[in-house]
Amino acid sequence: MSTLGRRAATTAATRRGIIDAARELLATHDWQHFTIEAVANRAGVTRVTVYNQVRSKRGLLDAVLADLVDRAGMDQLLTDTQHLSAGEACAAIVQRTCLFWHSERELLRALFGLAAVDHDVASILEQREEWRGKQMQSLVRRLAAESAPSFDEADVLAGVTAVTSFVTYDALGPIADDPDRAAVLVTHLVRSLTD
Structure with missing residues (x-):
């Protein structure tokens, strides 16, 4: 591997470590403990390294959310379902969305709660919801x-x-503890609005 290749791999591994550390802190600690310094300590890097990777606390939060969406393939929902009928695509999109919400429930619950008191968190979640709304618009049109x-x-x-x-x-409370059950209910609600 070339020097540039090794450097790129090291940079990617450092970024991955920072994002994982930030995600863990967000899921397990109060918001006031979510600091650049705390993330740096957990990731085993310096604060400067964290700043070089994400620029700010807001950038760090945005990187965590982007990583969650990317890992779950949420940005591929429309592409992955384009070969299906609209009804089948609806069921598949809702199913995957419910699985995503379920798997990240504790972290997302904390973030959506924080959005009520923190402008940066609210702004980042609002941007993500606008993007999700565009996906839903394509589904509604189909x-x-x-x-x-x-x-x-x-x-x-x-x-x-x-x-x-x-x-x-x-x-949905206890229903949300079973993402498959939740998906059946939510799909029914979506279809009742679109039929």
């Missing part, structure tokens, strides 16, 4: 092409985005 929804597209989209959100998933 579903509308197969049926004639009773509501206008913007209203249907608002409803679908709401019923597929983490906040709704988390509010």
Whole structure:
């Protein structure tokens, strides 16, 4: 391996360690303990290294969320379901979304709670929700092409985005402990809005 290749691999491993340390801190500690210094200590690097990788606490949080989405393949939902009928795509997208919400429930619960009191957290989550809303818009259009929804597209989209959100998933209580059961219910809600 060339020197550049080794350097790139080392940089990637350092970034991975920082993101993993940040994720662990977010999931297991109060927000006030989520600092650049605490992440650096947990990752075994200096604060300067963390700043070089992510630039700020906000950048660190954004990197953690981007990593979660990437690992779960959430940015591939539309591509992965394009060969399916709209109804099958709906079920598959809801299923994967519920699995994602379930697997990251503790971390996301903490972040959505923090969004009520921290502008940076709220802003980052809002950006992620806008992106998710665009995915839901594509799904709603596919579903509308197969049926004639009773509501206008913007209203249907608002409803679908709401019923597929983490906040709704988390509010399902014991049902959310079983992502497959939750997916059946949420798919039914989505289809009731789009049929």
